[in-house]
Every structure is written in C-alpha cells, then in structure tokens.
Amino acid sequence: MRKSLLRMTLRQLQVFRAVCASQSYSRAADEMALTQPAVSQQIRQLEEQLGQPLFEYVGRKLYLTEAANSLLAASEDIFDRLDNLDMSLSRLQGTLRGELKVGVVSSIQYLTPHLLAAFRERHPEVTYCMEVMRRSDAIRRLQDNKDDVTLMALVPQDRALEFFPFLDNPIIAVAHPHHPLATASDLPLKALEEHLVLHREAGSGTRKACEEFLQNKRVHLLQTIQLGSGDALVQGALAGLGIAMVTAHAAATFLRSGELVRLDFVDLPLYRSWCAVHARGKRLSPVAEAFLAFLREERAEIRRIARRFEHPRPAER
Structure with missing residues (x-):
C-alpha cells in the first residue's frame, strides 16, 4: 500500500x-x-x-x-464498516443503535411504517430512512446496493438476490359505491370485460400480477385507463372513473369509511406475498440483520398489524 x-x-x-x-x-x-x-x-x-x-x-x-x-467507492465501504462497528459496539452494550435504510415499492408504503414502529418498540435507538419507489427503481437500487432491505412483491428471478416472504399481499377490486357492480354478488371475472378498469403503469408489480392472473383466467380487458401509482388508482375509483385492482392495504381507509366498496368477485382476492429482499452476498449491518429476523420470526405480530388494513368480503358485512 x-x-x-x-x-x-x-x-x-x-x-x-x-x-x-x-x-x-x-x-x-x-x-x-x-x-x-x-x-x-x-x-x-x-x-x-x-x-x-x-x-x-x-x-x-x-x-x-x-x-x-x-x-468514492472505497470511502463508502469504509463508512459502512464504521457504521457496522458502531452498531456492533452498541449491541455489546445491550442496545441496538444505527440507521436502517429501507426501500419499499409504493404499494406497501402504507403498511411499512407500522412494521417499523413495531420494530422500534424493541429497539428504540434505531433510526430509519424509508424510500418509496416504483418496482423498476427498487430493482435498480438493489443492484446498486443503495438500501439495507427492500420490501416488494414479485421478486425478479434473474438477479442475484436473497429473499423470503413474510406476509400475504391481497389484491382486490374496488369501485365507487354508485358503480353498477357495487351491490352485485358472486361476480365472475369476465364481468370486468364490460367495464372500465384502471391499472398501473408498465413495470408495476401489481400490474404484472394482475395481467398474469387475468391472462390465466382468459379475461381480456377491453376498456382500460393507465394511472401512474397505487394512490392514483384509488383516487380514480373514488372519482367514479372505473374499477381499480389494488392492494387491500392501499384502499383500506376508504373501504372503512364507505367511500369505496370492495367488489364481490368470486376469484378475488388475488394473493401474492410481500418479500424482504437484499443482494446476495451483501454484508448486512446488525440493524438490518435484526430487522430481517423480526420479519422472519414475528409472523403473528406482523399479521396482527396487517389486520388493520383488512376489509371483509361483501357478503360478510
């Protein structure tokens, strides 16, 4: 040297x-x-x-x-190692201290703060930086090693990634209470072909899951409008623009208030899993390791948190 x-x-x-x-x-x-x-x-x-x-x-x-x-690359490695040293010393003193950088796709942004709050009850000296992004950006940031942990669904299989599922991700159909299908029961998915459906932008995990699901069910959407985020889908449904297929977490507040209704399609919800993801071989900080252990081991607590976002099927109201 x-x-x-x-x-x-x-x-x-x-x-x-x-x-x-x-x-x-x-x-x-x-x-x-x-x-x-x-x-x-x-x-x-x-x-x-x-x-x-x-x-x-x-x-x-x-x-x-x-x-x-x-x-710059060497300095980032040096400061990462110093951060890890600080976390390790704190753990030896009986506390866990440091910052957790979490990247989340937009459709899980509503749930993640509740997960972080539950984790912080166990480790009150941990701080957080949560970045909300599209799926394509999450994949790029995983490649660039920008975040400690990424929370997303539909993890790409062609990348060197480590991941595990920690929670079901239900996708439901919602609409304005005055929508023609709002009071119907046991709807077949084919009914979507007769109505305007709102969907996410290309590359969205929710859109990809819905397209694959509908293709397998041989449902062909004839009237669609593309909106650029889960929030925009929910707002479109609130405005009476059409039917939105969204994660249950994104629509929970408006379903509870009655501003939206969950449509009674017999084949929905569509279930996918939320996954915790990081680059394979990544050197995890003590805080990141503890958070991943929380997601793996505290499934009952995580399901309890997720129930705040649940809404019963129409027949159960």
Whole structure:
C-alpha cells in the first residue's frame, strides 16, 4: 500500500463525499459548516496523497474523475464498516443503535411504517430512512446496493438476490359505491370485460400480477385507463372513473369509511406475498440483520398489524 494513502483522514473523506454528493465546493462547504477555501484545501491534500486529480470542470459543471469514483467507492465501504462497528459496539452494550435504510415499492408504503414502529418498540435507538419507489427503481437500487432491505412483491428471478416472504399481499377490486357492480354478488371475472378498469403503469408489480392472473383466467380487458401509482388508482375509483385492482392495504381507509366498496368477485382476492429482499452476498449491518429476523420470526405480530388494513368480503358485512 502507498504510504501516502495512510495519511488520509476520515475528515478529508467526509469533505470529499460532500463535494461528490453536491457537485459543488460551495454547497459542500455549507453542508460541512466550513469555508470554501477549507474545502478546497482538504481536496488538494487528498489529490496530493493520491497523486491524481479528483474533480474537473467542464464549462461550469463539476465532474468526478476516474480516481474520484474509485475513492468514492472505497470511502463508502469504509463508512459502512464504521457504521457496522458502531452498531456492533452498541449491541455489546445491550442496545441496538444505527440507521436502517429501507426501500419499499409504493404499494406497501402504507403498511411499512407500522412494521417499523413495531420494530422500534424493541429497539428504540434505531433510526430509519424509508424510500418509496416504483418496482423498476427498487430493482435498480438493489443492484446498486443503495438500501439495507427492500420490501416488494414479485421478486425478479434473474438477479442475484436473497429473499423470503413474510406476509400475504391481497389484491382486490374496488369501485365507487354508485358503480353498477357495487351491490352485485358472486361476480365472475369476465364481468370486468364490460367495464372500465384502471391499472398501473408498465413495470408495476401489481400490474404484472394482475395481467398474469387475468391472462390465466382468459379475461381480456377491453376498456382500460393507465394511472401512474397505487394512490392514483384509488383516487380514480373514488372519482367514479372505473374499477381499480389494488392492494387491500392501499384502499383500506376508504373501504372503512364507505367511500369505496370492495367488489364481490368470486376469484378475488388475488394473493401474492410481500418479500424482504437484499443482494446476495451483501454484508448486512446488525440493524438490518435484526430487522430481517423480526420479519422472519414475528409472523403473528406482523399479521396482527396487517389486520388493520383488512376489509371483509361483501357478503360478510
């Protein structure tokens, strides 16, 4: 190893990471509570130790050099290891401390905060960063190792991923109370062909599950409108726009209030599983390991939480 690399300090790496994130010396200075000359000095010292430039300007925009990208990857690994060390030391002291980064697809965003609250009752010093995203973005972030744990359904089989199911994910059909099918019983799925159906964007896990299910049942939707999120589907149904096939969790509040009704299709709900996912071979932090253990081992507690989002079949009201 070059002796010059041993002279790098964690402070220098913190300043370097701030410049990379903001792509600006002045914004990095504000974030680190330093002057801009102090930031410039820290970067110059790093460049001397590495023997290569870290940034270059093209026009008025700052770009990372190849050396900077290599240093950024190494610095992320260093700070991840320090975070894990802090968590491990806290665990030795009888507490679990640290941040859990959770990526969730949009259709489970309503349930996840309740899961985190239950986990935090056991580990009150854990903090959280929850990012809500589309399925395609969740898959990309798994590849880029951006999150500790990802919660999603329909885990892609062609990626190097570790996962396990922890909860059923029921998909139901909902509509405005004045919809023609609102009071009908024992509806065949073929009835969907006669009505306008709202569906998610291409790439959505809910849409993929519904399309495969309807194809297997030989149901061909003739009238559809694409809306870009689970929330938009629910709002479309509230507006009387059409029938929405959504996760029960997304519609629970409006079903309880009576603003939406659950349509009585004999072949619904469609059940899929929510899964906890991470990259295969990923070095999990103690907090991430504890959260995964919670999802594996506390199934009764998780089902109890999920029951808050359940709504009985129409015949059971």
